[in-house]
Amino acid sequence: MSENTKDEAHAGSFGMRLLFTSRGIERGELAELIVGAVRSMGNSIVAQKGMLIGHVKAFVSVPGGSLQVNMVDLDLGPEKEDRLPEGAIVEGEMKFMAAVVGLTDRELEKIVRSNLEALGPRLELGILGHRHDH
Amino acid sequence: MIVCQLAGFLGSGKTTLLIRLGTALGRAGRRVAIIVNEVGEVGVDGAVIESNGLRSVELTEGCICCSLSGSLQNTLRQVSTEFEPDVIMIEPTGLALPNKIKQIVRTSMIGEDRTFTICLIDAFRAPKLFAEAGAFLGRQVDGADVVAINKVDLVSQEVRDQVEGTVRGITSSTPIVFISARDGQGIEELVGMVEEVL
Numbered sequence: 001m002s003e004n005t006k007d008e009a010h011a012g013s014f015g016m017r018l019l020f021t022s023r024g025i026e027r028g029e030l031a032e033l034i035v036g037a038v039r040s041m042g043n044s045i046v047a048q049k050g051m052l053i054g055h056v057k058a059f060v061s062v063p064g065g066s067l068q069v070n071m072v073d074l075d076l077g078p079e080k081e082d083r084l085p086e087g088a089i090v091e092g093e094m095k096f097m098a099a100v101v102g103l104t105d106r107e108l109e110k111i112v113r114s115n116l117e118a119l120g121p122r123l124e125l126g127i128l129g130h131r132h133d134h
Numbered sequence: 135m136i137v138c139q140l141a142g143f144l145g146s147g148k149t150t151l152l153i154r155l156g157t158a159l160g161r162a163g164r165r166v167a168i169i170v171n172e173v174g175e176v177g178v179d180g181a182v183i184e185s186n187g188l189r190s191v192e193l194t195e196g197c198i199c200c201s202l203s204g205s206l207q208n209t210l211r212q213v214s215t216e217f218e219p220d221v222i223m224i225e226p227t228g229l230a231l232p233n234k235i236k237q238i239v240r241t242s243m244i245g246e247d248r249t250f251t252i253c254l255i256d257a258f259r260a261p262k263l264f265a266e267a268g269a270f271l272g273r274q275v276d277g278a279d280v281v282a283i284n285k286v287d288l289v290s291q292e293v294r295d296q297v298e299g300t301v302r303g304i305t306s307s308t309p310i311v312f313i314s315a316r317d318g319q320g321i322e323e324l325v326g327m328v329e330e331v332l
Contacts, residue, residue, distance in 0.1 A: 004200050005229045006173065009270050011144075015176030053266050054228075055145035059181045066185045068178075072145030073259055076288070083185065095181065099144050099173040099228065101267055 014108035015097035017128040024088030044111045054100035062092035142254030144228030147284040150315035167219040171198045173227040199230035207242035214244040232277030253278035258288040260297040287314040
């Protein structure tokens, strides 16, 4: 197939997979951090492109549970499916992915990376991988 | 065996619907295999599907309607031989074109009885999406056996009618169903449509 539909739609994408550790973060605070990061990525996309035509999502897996956050519209805000366990969380894996019409892969990479910096003070992050693939 | 494709633009609710349909068909005793592919490639959708108790094969590093067409064919052959499913459900990226995937399925020689394509339209964002990417969405709708107007729990009857009118401007004959993959509204009807072609 010679046609590339990502190019045809003028879309960009970027995703990152990270490991995190913490001295012990409560479920609610972790969820708030991830929801905040997804929201701020959406805000940055709108600031740069003028609108969000696509989505930003995150998935966090920790021993005994998970958290899913998805945002497709700033007015609706991030939607979350919170299955995190009670008690202090000390480690886990998180994935962030953004796919948006009207921005390049590199522009999205900058947005995702810069908004992940907000997690730094509460979580120790280690990058496992990142991709721009179609 | 049928191949059921859940097409639709980025953020239209494909993964949520896939979980609903996969769970319903599984409960009805159908053997369901799931192949998932997404534009960002770090595998969020596969993880979400698995966290809901379903198993999936995730295809990464490209889009199954173009750069990964060969991988899709290999995976279809492997899944149909090893798992012998009643339904193979495919969730392509939000930037894939259903007609291209149909063609790839057809030439993969897995002996499917039919390919059934559901195209999701996000009712809440439809006016904005059609304004910004209308031609592309039109090509997605064009390849559908049924159009599922999703997120109807978030919009008024007036908006629902407007979106229906927009879809009817693309296709005058394709059946339209109104659903909310999130709260389950209209899902039974869609499951019934899949069961009918099985």
